[in-house]
Amino acid sequence: MNNELVSVIMPSYNCGRFIEESISSVQNQTYQNWELIIVDDGSNDDTIKRVQKVQLSDSRIRLFRNKINSGAAVSRNNALLEAKGKWVAFLDSDDLWEPTKLEKQIGFMEKNGYAFTYTGYKEIDEKSRATGVVLSGPEHITKAGMFAFCWPGCLTVMYDREKIGLLQISDIKKNNDYAMWLKVIKHADCYLLDECLAMYRRGRKGSISSHSYITLIKWHYKLFRDAERMNPVSSTFLTMLNLVCGVYKKVRYVKRS
Numbered sequence: 001m002n003n004e005l006v007s008v009i010m011p012s013y014n015c016g017r018f019i020e021e022s023i024s025s026v027q028n029q030t031y032q033n034w035e036l037i038i039v040d041d042g043s044n045d046d047t048i049k050r051v052q053k054v055q056l057s058d059s060r061i062r063l064f065r066n067k068i069n070s071g072a073a074v075s076r077n078n079a080l081l082e083a084k085g086k087w088v089a090f091l092d093s094d095d096l097w098e099p100t101k102l103e104k105q106i107g108f109m110e111k112n113g114y115a116f117t118y119t120g121y122k123e124i125d126e127k128s129r130a131t132g133v134v135l136s137g138p139e140h141i142t143k144a145g146m147f148a149f150c151w152p153g154c155l156t157v158m159y160d161r162e163k164i165g166l167l168q169i170s171d172i173k174k175n176n177d178y179a180m181w182l183k184v185i186k187h188a189d190c191y192l193l194d195e196c197l198a199m200y201r202r203g204r205k206g207s208i209s210s211h212s213y214i215t216l217i218k219w220h221y222k223l224f225r226d227a228e229r230m231n232p233v234s235s236t237f238l239t240m241l242n243l244v245c246g247v248y249k250k251v252r253y254v255k256r257s
Contacts, residue, residue, distance in 0.1 A: 001103075001106060001107055001110060002110065003033050004033070004085065004086040004087060004106075005033050005034065005035060005084060005085035005086060005087070006031070006033065006034040006035070006085050006086075006087040006088075006089055006102055006106070006158075007034070007035055007037060007079075007082075007083035007084060007085035007087065007088050007089070007161070008026055008034055008035065008036045008037065008089050008090070008091055009037055009076055009079040009080065009083065009088060009089070009090045009091070010022070010036060010037065010038045010039070010079070010090075010091050010092065010093055011038075011039050011040075011041060011072045011075035011076055011079065011092065011093065012038055012039070012040045012041065012043060012047050012051070012075075012093035013040065013041040013042065013043050013047070013069075013072075013075075013093075014043045014044065014045045014047060015043070015045075015047055015093035015094050016043070016045040016046040016047040016049075016050050017094075017126075018093060018094035018201065019038075019047055019050055019051060019093045019094070020050050020053075020054060021096065021128065022091060022092070022093050022094060022095060022096060023036065023051070023054050023061065025091075025096040025097040025098075025099075026091065026097065027058065028099045029097065029099055029100075029101065029102045029103070030099055030100050030102070030103045031102035031103040031106060034060060034085070034102065035060050035061075035062060035083075035084060035085060036060060036061045036062065037062050037064070037079040037082050037083060038051055038061065038062065038063050038064070038079075038093070039064045039065070039066065039075040039076070039078050039079045040063065040064070040065045040066065040075075041066050041069050041070060041071065041072070041074075041075050042065075042066060042068060042069035042070075047093070048063075048065070051063050062082065064078060064079070064082065066078065070171075071171065071172075071173050071176070072173075072176050072177075073169055073170065073171050073172055073173070073176035073179070074171055076090075076169070076176060076177075076180065077168045077169060080166065080167060080168065081166070081168075083161065085161065086160060086161055086162055087102075087106060087109075087158055087159070087160060087161065088158065088159050088160075088161050088164075089102065089105075089157065089158045090154050090155060090157050090158075090177070091155050091198075092154060092155060094201045095155040095198065095199060095200050095201055096124070096128070096155075096198065096199040096201075097155070097197065097198050097199070098196070098197045098198065098199075100197065101119070101197040101198060102158075104119075104193065104195065104197060105117060105119060105158050105193055105197065106158070108191075108193045109158065109160065112191070114160075114188075114191045115159060115160040115163040115164060115187070115188035116157075116158075116159045116160070116164065116184050116185070116187075116188040116189065116190045116191070117157070117158055117159075117190065117191050117192070117193055118137065118151070118152035118153065118156040118157045118158075118190060118191075118192060118193070119156040119192070119193045119194075119195055119196070119197040119198060120134060120135060120136040120137075120156070120192075120193075120194060120195055120196040120197065120198075121134075121135055121153045121155060121156050121196060121197065121198035121199060121200050122134045122135070122196050122198075122199055122200070123135070123199070123200050123201075123202045124199045124200065124201055124202070125201070125202065126201065128199075128201075130199075131202065132256055132257040133202075133254060133255070133256050134196055134254075134255045134256075134257075135153065135200075135249075135253060135254050135255075136192065136194055136196075136253045137151035137152065137192055137249070137253050138151055138192065138253075139191065139192045139194070140189060140190075140191055140192070141185070141189060141190040141191075141192075142185075142189055143185050143186060143189075146181055146182060146185040146190065147182065147185075147238055147241075148238070148241050148242065148245050149241070149242050149245035149246065149249065150175070150177070150178040150181060150242070151190075151249070151253075152181060152190065153198065153200055154177040155198045155199075155200055156197065156198045157177075157181065159184050159188070160188075163187065163188060164184055164187045164188060165187070167180060167183045167184065169183060169227065170226060170227035172219075172222060172223060172226060172227050173219075174219040174222075175219050175220065175222075175223045175227075178223060179223055179227045179228075182223075182227075182228060217239060217243070220238075220239045220242050221235050221236065221239045224238045224239065
C-alpha cells in the first residue's frame with residue numbers, strides 16, 4: 001500500500017460535546033498519514049476551544065473558521081480548497097470511525113483501481129451507544145443510481161482527488177453531501193466496501209435524521225432544481241424516485257438487531 005496523504009474534511013458547528021471524540025477516532029487510525037481539516041461555521045459553544053486544545057499536541061489538525069455562519073456546503077467547499085491529499089475522506093464533527101477505516105478503504109481502492117468508494121456504518125446515540133442499526137448499500141453505484149438515491153453515508157465516503165479533481169458544490173443548506181456525490185459520480189462510479197467501518201450519531205437536534213418527511217422532500221427538490229439546475233418535471237421525478245428508493249433501502253440495506 002502506498003502511503004499517500006489523506007485529507008479528512010470535517011465541518012463543525014456547536015459540536016463541543018462530540019468533536020474531541022470524533023477527532024480521536026481519526027487520530028486512532030491504523031493509517032496515520034492524514035491531515036484533518038476542520039472548518040468551523042461560527043460555533044458559539046466551546047467547539048473552538050476543544051479543537052485548539054487537541055491541536056497543541058497534533059500538528060496534522062488544521063483549523064479554519066468561516067467569517068460568518070454560512071452552512072455546511074460553504075464549510076466543505078472551503079475545506080476542499082485547503083486539502084493537500086491524494087485521498088479525500090469525510091467525517092462530521094459528531095460521527096466516528098473504526099480504527100481500520102482508512103487502511104481498509106485505501107487498500108480496497110488501490111487493489112481494484114477505484115476512485116470513489118463508501119463503506120457500511122452503524123448508528124449510535126448521543127452517548128455513543130450502538131442502537132443495533134447497521135446500514136450498507138449497493139455494491140456498485142452508477143450515475144443513474146446515485147441520482148436515484150443518496151446511498152453512501154457521508155462519514156464513509158472516500159475519493160481519489162487526483163482522478164476526480166477539485167470539487168465545489170452549490171451553496172445549499174441541506175443535502176450538501178448528496179450534492180457532492182452527484183458531482184463525484186460524474187467522474188467515476190462508486191463502489192461499496194461491505195464492512196461496517198463508521199458510526200453515525202443519529203437523532204442529535206438539528207441533524208437531518210430529526211426532520212419530517214415533508215421537509216426532506218422539499219430539500220431533495222431544491223437539490224435537483226437549484227444545485228443541479230434541472231427542470232421542474234425532472235426535479236419532481238427524481239424527488240419521488242428518492243422516496244421510493246428510500247423505502248427500498250430500509251427493506252434491503254438496513255439491518256436491526
